[in-house]
Amino acid sequence: MTALAARLDRVLFAPTAAVPVAVFRIMLAVVFAIVCWPADRATTGPDTGVAAFDSVSASVFLTSGYWWIVLSLLVLFGAGVHPRVTGWVAVAVLLPSMPLAGRQQSRQVLLFTLLAFAFLRSDAALALGRRSRVEPVGPGPRWPLLLIRVQLSLLYGVNALAKTTPDFLGGEVLGAMSRMLPNFSVDLSGGSVEVAGVPVPVWLLAVATVLVEYALAVGFWFRRLRWPTAMLGVLFHLVSIRIVTIRYLHLASVFLYTSFLLPFDRVEADGRAPASHRGAG
Amino acid sequence: MPASGRAPPAAAVVDARYALGSRRRDVVAFVSLALLVVIAAPFLRVYYRVTVAEVTLTRIDPDGTRHRLAVPDEVWNARRRVVAGRQRPAAMLRSQEALIRRFMATDARLASSPPGTRFEWRIRYAENSTRLDRDALIVVSPSGEAHR
Numbered sequence: 001m002t003a004l005a006a007r008l009d010r011v012l013f014a015p016t017a018a019v020p021v022a023v024f025r026i027m028l029a030v031v032f033a034i035v036c037w038p039a040d041r042a043t044t045g046p047d048t049g050v051a052a053f054d055s056v057s058a059s060v061f062l063t064s065g066y067w068w069i070v071l072s073l074l075v076l077f078g079a080g081v082h083p084r085v086t087g088w089v090a091v092a093v094l095l096p097s098m099p100l101a102g103r104q105q106s107r108q109v110l111l112f113t114l115l116a117f118a119f120l121r122s123d124a125a126l127a128l129g130r131r132s133r134v135e136p137v138g139p140g141p142r143w144p145l146l147l148i149r150v151q152l153s154l155l156y157g158v159n160a161l162a163k164t165t166p167d168f169l170g171g172e173v174l175g176a177m178s179r180m181l182p183n184f185s186v187d188l189s190g191g192s193v194e195v196a197g198v199p200v201p202v203w204l205l206a207v208a209t210v211l212v213e214y215a216l217a218v219g220f221w222f223r224r225l226r227w228p229t230a231m232l233g234v235l236f237h238l239v240s241i242r243i244v245t246i247r248y249l250h251l252a253s254v255f256l257y258t259s260f261l262l263p264f265d266r267v268e269a270d271g272r273a274p275a276s277h278r279g280a281g
Numbered sequence: 282m283p284a285s286g287r288a289p290p291a292a293a294v295v296d297a298r299y300a301l302g303s304r305r306r307d308v309v310a311f312v313s314l315a316l317l318v319v320i321a322a323p324f325l326r327v328y329y330r331v332t333v334a335e336v337t338l339t340r341i342d343p344d345g346t347r348h349r350l351a352v353p354d355e356v357w358n359a360r361r362r363v364v365a366g367r368q369r370p371a372a373m374l375r376s377q378e379a380l381i382r383r384f385m386a387t388d389a390r391l392a393s394s395p396p397g398t399r400f401e402w403r404i405r406y407a408e409n410s411t412r413l414d415r416d417a418l419i420v421v422s423p424s425g426e427a428h429r
Binding site: 013109115116121140146150155157158159162168172176177181249 | 315319
Protein backbone atom coordinates (compact mmCIF):
# COMPACT_ATOMS: atom_id res chain seq x y z
CA MET A 1 0.00 0.00 0.00
CA THR A 2 1.44 3.35 -0.99
CA ALA A 3 1.82 6.12 1.55
CA LEU A 4 -1.05 8.04 -0.02
CA ALA A 5 -3.35 5.04 0.00
CA ALA A 6 -2.37 4.31 3.59
CA ARG A 7 -3.14 7.87 4.58
CA LEU A 8 -6.48 7.77 2.76
CA ASP A 9 -7.25 4.53 4.51
CA ARG A 10 -6.57 6.13 7.87
CA VAL A 11 -8.77 9.09 7.02
CA LEU A 12 -11.70 6.95 5.88
CA PHE A 13 -11.50 3.99 8.19
CA ALA A 14 -10.21 5.36 11.47
CA PRO A 15 -12.50 4.01 14.20
CA THR A 16 -14.95 6.29 15.91
CA ALA A 17 -15.81 6.54 19.60
CA ALA A 18 -19.19 5.24 20.73
CA VAL A 19 -20.31 8.02 23.09
CA PRO A 20 -19.68 11.07 20.83
CA VAL A 21 -21.35 9.23 17.97
CA ALA A 22 -24.36 8.52 20.18
CA VAL A 23 -24.47 12.14 21.35
CA PHE A 24 -24.44 13.29 17.71
CA ARG A 25 -27.25 10.84 16.94
CA ILE A 26 -29.44 12.27 19.71
CA MET A 27 -28.74 15.87 18.67
CA LEU A 28 -29.42 15.04 15.02
CA ALA A 29 -32.81 13.57 15.93
CA VAL A 30 -33.74 16.64 17.98
CA VAL A 31 -32.58 19.19 15.39
CA PHE A 32 -34.23 17.25 12.55
CA ALA A 33 -37.53 17.15 14.45
CA ILE A 34 -37.37 20.92 15.06
CA VAL A 35 -36.54 21.71 11.45
CA CYS A 36 -39.05 19.34 9.88
CA TRP A 37 -42.01 19.87 12.15
CA PRO A 38 -44.42 22.16 10.31
CA ALA A 39 -45.58 23.87 13.50
CA ASP A 40 -45.38 27.44 12.21
CA ARG A 41 -46.72 26.53 8.76
CA ALA A 42 -43.42 27.66 7.27
CA THR A 43 -43.57 24.51 5.20
CA THR A 44 -46.20 24.82 2.54
CA GLY A 45 -47.42 22.93 -0.47
CA PRO A 46 -45.07 21.42 -3.01
CA ASP A 47 -43.81 23.70 -5.72
CA THR A 48 -42.58 21.37 -8.42
CA GLY A 49 -44.75 22.76 -11.18
CA VAL A 50 -46.06 19.25 -11.91
CA ALA A 51 -49.71 19.64 -10.95
CA ALA A 52 -50.50 15.95 -10.48
CA PHE A 53 -47.53 15.38 -8.20
CA ASP A 54 -48.20 18.57 -6.27
CA SER A 55 -51.82 17.68 -5.56
CA VAL A 56 -51.06 14.09 -4.51
CA SER A 57 -48.09 15.04 -2.38
CA ALA A 58 -49.95 17.91 -0.71
CA SER A 59 -52.60 15.47 0.45
CA VAL A 60 -49.90 13.30 2.00
CA PHE A 61 -47.07 15.51 3.23
CA LEU A 62 -49.19 18.25 4.69
CA THR A 63 -51.21 15.87 6.84
CA SER A 64 -50.50 15.53 10.55
CA GLY A 65 -50.39 11.74 10.20
CA TYR A 66 -47.33 11.97 7.95
CA TRP A 67 -45.47 14.20 10.38
CA TRP A 68 -46.34 11.98 13.35
CA ILE A 69 -44.82 9.05 11.47
CA VAL A 70 -41.70 11.13 10.81
CA LEU A 71 -41.52 12.21 14.43
CA SER A 72 -41.94 8.62 15.65
CA LEU A 73 -39.08 7.48 13.44
CA LEU A 74 -36.87 10.30 14.68
CA VAL A 75 -37.67 9.48 18.31
CA LEU A 76 -36.75 5.84 17.72
CA PHE A 77 -33.59 6.90 15.90
CA GLY A 78 -32.60 9.32 18.65
CA ALA A 79 -33.25 6.70 21.30
CA GLY A 80 -30.93 4.30 19.51
CA VAL A 81 -33.55 1.72 18.61
CA HIS A 82 -32.00 0.11 15.53
CA PRO A 83 -30.75 3.53 14.42
CA ARG A 84 -29.59 2.29 11.04
CA VAL A 85 -33.02 0.94 10.16
CA THR A 86 -34.97 3.83 11.66
CA GLY A 87 -32.55 6.36 10.17
CA TRP A 88 -32.78 5.04 6.65
CA VAL A 89 -36.54 4.51 6.86
CA ALA A 90 -36.83 8.15 8.01
CA VAL A 91 -34.76 9.20 4.98
CA ALA A 92 -37.02 7.17 2.68
CA VAL A 93 -40.15 8.65 4.24
CA LEU A 94 -38.83 12.22 4.16
CA LEU A 95 -37.25 12.17 0.70
CA PRO A 96 -40.52 12.52 -1.27
CA SER A 97 -41.43 15.57 0.81
CA MET A 98 -38.33 17.48 -0.32
CA PRO A 99 -40.23 19.52 -2.95
CA LEU A 100 -42.29 21.12 -0.18
CA ALA A 101 -41.76 24.86 -0.21
CA GLY A 102 -39.91 26.32 2.76
CA ARG A 103 -36.76 25.32 4.60
CA GLN A 104 -35.50 23.36 1.58
CA GLN A 105 -31.84 23.96 2.32
CA SER A 106 -32.00 23.00 5.99
CA ARG A 107 -34.05 19.91 5.19
CA GLN A 108 -31.62 18.91 2.46
CA VAL A 109 -28.64 19.37 4.77
CA LEU A 110 -30.17 17.29 7.53
CA LEU A 111 -31.52 14.62 5.22
CA PHE A 112 -28.08 13.98 3.80
CA THR A 113 -26.60 14.08 7.31
CA LEU A 114 -29.08 11.42 8.42
CA LEU A 115 -28.44 9.32 5.31
CA ALA A 116 -24.66 9.33 5.88
CA PHE A 117 -24.77 9.07 9.66
CA ALA A 118 -27.04 6.01 9.58
CA PHE A 119 -24.09 4.04 8.20
CA LEU A 120 -22.58 4.19 11.69
CA ARG A 121 -23.60 1.68 14.33
CA SER A 122 -24.53 4.54 16.60
CA ASP A 123 -26.30 2.27 19.08
CA ALA A 124 -22.95 1.25 20.55
CA ALA A 125 -23.67 3.65 23.43
CA LEU A 126 -26.57 5.60 24.93
CA ALA A 127 -29.15 3.42 23.21
CA LEU A 128 -32.36 1.84 24.44
CA GLY A 129 -32.22 -1.16 22.16
CA ARG A 130 -28.48 -1.64 22.29
CA ARG A 131 -27.18 -4.84 20.81
CA SER A 132 -24.49 -6.36 22.99
CA ARG A 133 -22.43 -7.56 20.04
CA VAL A 134 -21.94 -3.98 18.88
CA GLU A 135 -20.37 -2.75 22.09
CA PRO A 136 -16.86 -4.15 21.78
CA VAL A 137 -16.38 -3.11 18.18
CA GLY A 138 -17.68 0.45 18.29
CA PRO A 139 -19.77 2.47 15.83
CA GLY A 140 -17.57 1.93 12.79
CA PRO A 141 -15.34 3.98 10.49
CA ARG A 142 -15.05 7.72 10.20
CA TRP A 143 -16.06 8.20 6.58
CA PRO A 144 -19.76 8.95 7.23
CA LEU A 145 -18.69 11.81 9.50
CA LEU A 146 -16.23 12.96 6.88
CA LEU A 147 -19.10 13.30 4.39
CA ILE A 148 -21.11 15.33 6.88
CA ARG A 149 -18.12 17.63 7.35
CA VAL A 150 -17.68 17.98 3.59
CA GLN A 151 -21.33 18.96 3.30
CA LEU A 152 -20.89 21.71 5.90
CA SER A 153 -17.97 23.12 3.92
CA LEU A 154 -19.96 22.91 0.71
CA LEU A 155 -22.87 24.70 2.35
CA TYR A 156 -20.72 27.72 3.15
CA GLY A 157 -18.54 27.32 0.07
CA VAL A 158 -21.28 27.35 -2.57
CA ASN A 159 -22.95 30.33 -0.93
CA ALA A 160 -19.68 32.25 -0.72
CA LEU A 161 -18.85 31.37 -4.32
CA ALA A 162 -22.30 32.38 -5.57
CA LYS A 163 -21.93 35.73 -3.82
CA THR A 164 -18.48 36.42 -5.20
CA THR A 165 -19.76 38.69 -7.93
CA PRO A 166 -19.30 42.43 -8.44
CA ASP A 167 -23.04 42.97 -7.93
CA PHE A 168 -23.08 41.26 -4.56
CA LEU A 169 -19.76 42.59 -3.29
CA GLY A 170 -20.84 46.09 -4.27
CA GLY A 171 -23.84 45.79 -1.95
CA GLU A 172 -26.45 46.09 -4.73
CA VAL A 173 -27.80 42.55 -4.34
CA LEU A 174 -28.14 42.86 -0.57
CA GLY A 175 -30.02 46.14 -1.00
CA ALA A 176 -32.26 44.61 -3.64
CA MET A 177 -32.96 41.49 -1.59
CA SER A 178 -33.87 43.55 1.45
CA ARG A 179 -36.43 45.31 -0.75
CA MET A 180 -37.92 42.21 -2.37
CA LEU A 181 -37.72 39.39 0.16
CA PRO A 182 -39.97 39.39 3.21
CA ASN A 183 -37.51 37.73 5.57
CA PHE A 184 -35.18 40.73 5.60
CA SER A 185 -35.83 42.75 8.73
CA VAL A 186 -33.52 45.63 7.76
CA ASP A 187 -33.82 47.83 4.68
CA LEU A 188 -30.40 47.93 3.07
CA SER A 189 -31.45 49.57 -0.17
CA GLY A 190 -30.28 52.96 1.13
CA GLY A 191 -26.66 51.86 0.84
CA SER A 192 -25.82 51.75 4.53
CA VAL A 193 -27.01 50.20 7.76
CA GLU A 194 -26.50 51.28 11.36
CA VAL A 195 -24.51 48.87 13.50
CA ALA A 196 -24.26 50.01 17.14
CA GLY A 197 -25.06 53.54 16.05
CA VAL A 198 -22.35 53.61 13.39
CA PRO A 199 -23.36 53.70 9.72
CA VAL A 200 -21.77 50.79 7.87
CA PRO A 201 -21.79 50.75 4.07
CA VAL A 202 -23.72 47.82 2.66
CA TRP A 203 -20.80 46.88 0.40
CA LEU A 204 -18.67 46.37 3.50
CA LEU A 205 -21.35 44.15 4.98
CA ALA A 206 -21.48 42.16 1.73
CA VAL A 207 -17.71 41.73 1.57
CA ALA A 208 -17.57 40.69 5.24
CA THR A 209 -20.34 38.15 4.68
CA VAL A 210 -18.50 36.52 1.81
CA LEU A 211 -15.15 36.48 3.62
CA VAL A 212 -16.69 34.91 6.72
CA GLU A 213 -18.43 32.26 4.62
CA TYR A 214 -15.13 31.35 2.95
CA ALA A 215 -13.50 31.19 6.39
CA LEU A 216 -16.25 28.90 7.67
CA ALA A 217 -15.95 26.66 4.60
CA VAL A 218 -12.23 26.15 5.19
CA GLY A 219 -11.43 26.89 8.83
CA PHE A 220 -12.89 23.76 10.40
CA TRP A 221 -10.43 21.55 8.50
CA PHE A 222 -7.52 22.93 10.54
CA ARG A 223 -7.56 21.33 13.97
CA ARG A 224 -6.22 24.41 15.77
CA LEU A 225 -8.75 26.67 14.09
CA ARG A 226 -11.83 24.58 14.83
CA TRP A 227 -13.00 26.35 17.97
CA PRO A 228 -12.19 29.87 16.72
CA THR A 229 -14.00 29.01 13.48
CA ALA A 230 -17.01 27.72 15.41
CA MET A 231 -17.09 30.91 17.48
CA LEU A 232 -16.85 33.00 14.30
CA GLY A 233 -19.70 30.95 12.84
CA VAL A 234 -21.95 31.41 15.85
CA LEU A 235 -21.24 35.15 15.86
CA PHE A 236 -21.91 35.29 12.10
CA HIS A 237 -25.28 33.58 12.50
CA LEU A 238 -26.24 35.72 15.50
CA VAL A 239 -25.56 38.89 13.49
CA SER A 240 -27.27 37.44 10.41
CA ILE A 241 -30.42 36.70 12.42
CA ARG A 242 -30.80 40.43 13.04
CA ILE A 243 -30.77 41.11 9.32
CA VAL A 244 -32.40 38.11 7.65
CA THR A 245 -34.57 35.35 9.05
CA ILE A 246 -33.40 31.93 7.91
CA ARG A 247 -33.50 30.45 11.38
CA TYR A 248 -33.72 26.79 10.45
CA LEU A 249 -30.65 26.95 8.26
CA HIS A 250 -28.84 28.82 11.06
CA LEU A 251 -29.77 25.98 13.41
CA ALA A 252 -28.82 23.21 10.98
CA SER A 253 -25.48 24.84 10.15
CA VAL A 254 -24.44 25.47 13.73
CA PHE A 255 -25.49 21.95 14.69
CA LEU A 256 -23.17 20.54 12.03
CA TYR A 257 -20.22 22.28 13.73
CA THR A 258 -20.40 19.41 16.21
CA SER A 259 -19.29 17.04 13.45
CA PHE A 260 -15.92 18.78 13.76
CA LEU A 261 -15.96 19.58 17.46
CA LEU A 262 -17.02 16.33 19.13
CA PRO A 263 -14.09 13.98 19.92
CA PHE A 264 -15.05 11.26 17.46
CA ASP A 265 -11.64 9.60 17.22
CA ARG A 266 -11.54 6.35 19.15
CA VAL A 267 -8.38 6.18 21.21
CA GLU A 268 -7.49 3.33 23.50
CA ALA A 269 -6.13 3.87 26.96
CA ASP A 270 -2.58 3.60 25.63
CA GLY A 271 -3.27 6.44 23.25
CA ARG A 272 -3.27 4.24 20.14
CA ALA A 273 -6.04 2.96 17.95
CA PRO A 274 -7.53 -0.45 18.78
CA ALA A 275 -5.41 -3.42 17.72
CA SER A 276 -7.88 -4.43 15.04
CA HIS A 277 -7.17 -1.15 13.26
CA ARG A 278 -3.42 -1.13 13.36
CA GLY A 279 -1.92 -2.01 10.08
CA ALA A 280 -4.93 -0.62 8.31
CA GLY A 281 -2.63 2.15 7.23
CA MET B 282 -10.27 -23.76 18.50
CA PRO B 283 -12.89 -26.30 19.59
CA ALA B 284 -11.98 -29.99 19.87
CA SER B 285 -13.85 -30.70 16.68
CA GLY B 286 -11.29 -28.56 14.85
CA ARG B 287 -13.94 -26.23 13.41
CA ALA B 288 -13.49 -22.45 13.63
CA PRO B 289 -16.15 -20.42 15.49
CA PRO B 290 -18.81 -18.92 13.22
CA ALA B 291 -17.45 -15.72 11.75
CA ALA B 292 -20.86 -14.22 11.02
CA ALA B 293 -21.38 -13.33 14.67
CA VAL B 294 -18.43 -10.93 14.62
CA VAL B 295 -18.98 -7.43 13.32
CA ASP B 296 -15.91 -5.92 11.68
CA ALA B 297 -15.62 -2.51 13.29
CA ARG B 298 -13.42 -1.20 10.53
CA TYR B 299 -16.20 -1.20 7.99
CA ALA B 300 -19.72 0.12 8.09
CA LEU B 301 -20.96 -2.38 5.53
CA GLY B 302 -18.81 -5.36 6.39
CA SER B 303 -16.15 -4.99 3.71
CA ARG B 304 -13.74 -2.36 2.55
CA ARG B 305 -14.97 -2.50 -1.04
CA ARG B 306 -18.61 -1.91 -0.07
CA ASP B 307 -17.61 0.97 2.19
CA VAL B 308 -15.58 2.62 -0.54
CA VAL B 309 -18.48 2.27 -3.00
CA ALA B 310 -20.88 3.80 -0.46
CA PHE B 311 -18.44 6.59 0.36
CA VAL B 312 -17.81 7.50 -3.28
CA SER B 313 -21.54 7.35 -4.11
CA LEU B 314 -22.47 9.61 -1.21
CA ALA B 315 -19.57 11.96 -1.95
CA LEU B 316 -20.85 12.33 -5.53
CA LEU B 317 -24.37 12.89 -4.23
CA VAL B 318 -23.35 15.64 -1.83
CA VAL B 319 -21.32 17.41 -4.50
CA ILE B 320 -24.12 17.16 -7.09
CA ALA B 321 -26.68 18.42 -4.57
CA ALA B 322 -24.46 21.26 -3.33
CA PRO B 323 -25.76 23.92 -5.77
CA PHE B 324 -29.20 23.54 -4.20
CA LEU B 325 -27.75 24.76 -0.89
CA ARG B 326 -27.41 28.29 -2.23
CA VAL B 327 -29.61 30.62 -0.24
CA TYR B 328 -29.36 34.02 -1.92
CA TYR B 329 -27.27 34.83 -4.89
CA ARG B 330 -29.43 36.84 -7.21
CA VAL B 331 -32.60 38.85 -7.01
CA THR B 332 -34.99 40.53 -9.39
CA VAL B 333 -36.42 43.81 -8.19
CA ALA B 334 -39.61 44.93 -9.83
CA GLU B 335 -42.39 47.46 -9.53
CA VAL B 336 -45.71 47.41 -11.33
CA THR B 337 -47.85 50.43 -12.13
CA LEU B 338 -51.23 50.63 -13.82
CA THR B 339 -52.47 53.57 -15.86
CA ARG B 340 -55.83 54.00 -17.56
CA ILE B 341 -55.64 55.99 -20.76
CA ASP B 342 -58.93 57.52 -21.79
CA PRO B 343 -59.91 57.85 -25.46
CA ASP B 344 -58.86 61.52 -25.35
CA GLY B 345 -55.42 60.54 -24.08
CA THR B 346 -55.91 61.55 -20.44
CA ARG B 347 -53.88 59.33 -18.14
CA HIS B 348 -55.15 58.16 -14.74
CA ARG B 349 -52.90 56.32 -12.32
CA LEU B 350 -54.81 53.42 -10.72
CA ALA B 351 -53.99 51.25 -7.75
CA VAL B 352 -52.49 47.92 -8.77
CA PRO B 353 -54.84 45.11 -7.73
CA ASP B 354 -53.45 42.61 -5.24
CA GLU B 355 -54.22 39.75 -7.60
CA VAL B 356 -51.57 41.07 -9.95
CA TRP B 357 -48.98 42.54 -7.66
CA ASN B 358 -48.98 42.05 -3.94
CA ALA B 359 -46.45 41.23 -1.27
CA ARG B 360 -46.56 37.54 -2.03
CA ARG B 361 -45.99 38.06 -5.72
CA ARG B 362 -43.08 40.34 -4.98
CA VAL B 363 -41.39 37.48 -3.15
CA VAL B 364 -41.82 35.22 -6.14
CA ALA B 365 -40.51 37.96 -8.40
CA GLY B 366 -37.49 38.35 -6.16
CA ARG B 367 -36.53 34.75 -6.60
CA GLN B 368 -37.25 34.52 -10.31
CA ARG B 369 -35.05 35.52 -13.20
CA PRO B 370 -36.37 38.65 -14.97
CA ALA B 371 -37.64 36.67 -17.98
CA ALA B 372 -39.57 34.26 -15.75
CA MET B 373 -40.88 37.13 -13.65
CA LEU B 374 -42.14 38.93 -16.76
CA ARG B 375 -43.80 35.77 -18.07
CA SER B 376 -45.66 35.10 -14.84
CA GLN B 377 -46.55 38.75 -14.42
CA GLU B 378 -47.94 39.00 -17.94
CA ALA B 379 -50.03 35.87 -17.39
CA LEU B 380 -51.44 37.37 -14.18
CA ILE B 381 -52.29 40.63 -15.94
CA ARG B 382 -54.01 38.85 -18.84
CA ARG B 383 -56.02 36.67 -16.46
CA PHE B 384 -57.00 39.67 -14.37
CA MET B 385 -58.02 41.83 -17.30
CA ALA B 386 -60.06 39.02 -18.87
CA THR B 387 -62.35 38.93 -15.87
CA ASP B 388 -62.20 42.45 -14.47
CA ALA B 389 -65.34 44.54 -14.79
CA ARG B 390 -63.57 47.83 -15.34
CA LEU B 391 -62.48 46.78 -18.82
CA ALA B 392 -65.99 45.88 -19.93
CA SER B 393 -67.45 49.09 -18.50
CA SER B 394 -64.85 51.37 -20.03
CA PRO B 395 -65.78 53.63 -22.93
CA PRO B 396 -64.55 52.52 -26.33
CA GLY B 397 -60.96 53.52 -26.96
CA THR B 398 -59.87 53.19 -23.32
CA ARG B 399 -56.61 51.37 -22.77
CA PHE B 400 -54.93 50.05 -19.68
CA GLU B 401 -51.19 50.35 -19.52
CA TRP B 402 -49.25 48.10 -17.20
CA ARG B 403 -45.65 49.09 -16.74
CA ILE B 404 -43.22 46.70 -15.09
CA ARG B 405 -39.97 48.39 -14.12
CA TYR B 406 -37.33 45.92 -13.09
CA ALA B 407 -33.67 45.20 -12.56
CA GLU B 408 -31.59 42.17 -11.82
CA ASN B 409 -29.27 42.35 -8.84
CA SER B 410 -29.82 46.06 -8.54
CA THR B 411 -32.19 48.57 -7.03
CA ARG B 412 -31.91 50.81 -10.08
CA LEU B 413 -35.01 49.87 -12.06
CA ASP B 414 -33.56 50.73 -15.44
CA ARG B 415 -35.41 48.17 -17.56
CA ASP B 416 -39.10 48.10 -18.22
CA ALA B 417 -41.80 46.18 -19.98
CA LEU B 418 -45.08 47.66 -21.11
CA ILE B 419 -48.27 45.65 -21.44
CA VAL B 420 -51.18 47.51 -22.98
CA VAL B 421 -54.67 46.05 -22.81
CA SER B 422 -57.18 47.43 -25.29
CA PRO B 423 -60.96 47.42 -24.86
CA SER B 424 -61.24 44.31 -27.00
CA GLY B 425 -59.31 42.53 -24.27
CA GLU B 426 -56.31 42.25 -26.49
CA ALA B 427 -53.02 42.60 -24.66
CA HIS B 428 -49.76 43.33 -26.33
CA ARG B 429 -46.26 44.04 -25.16
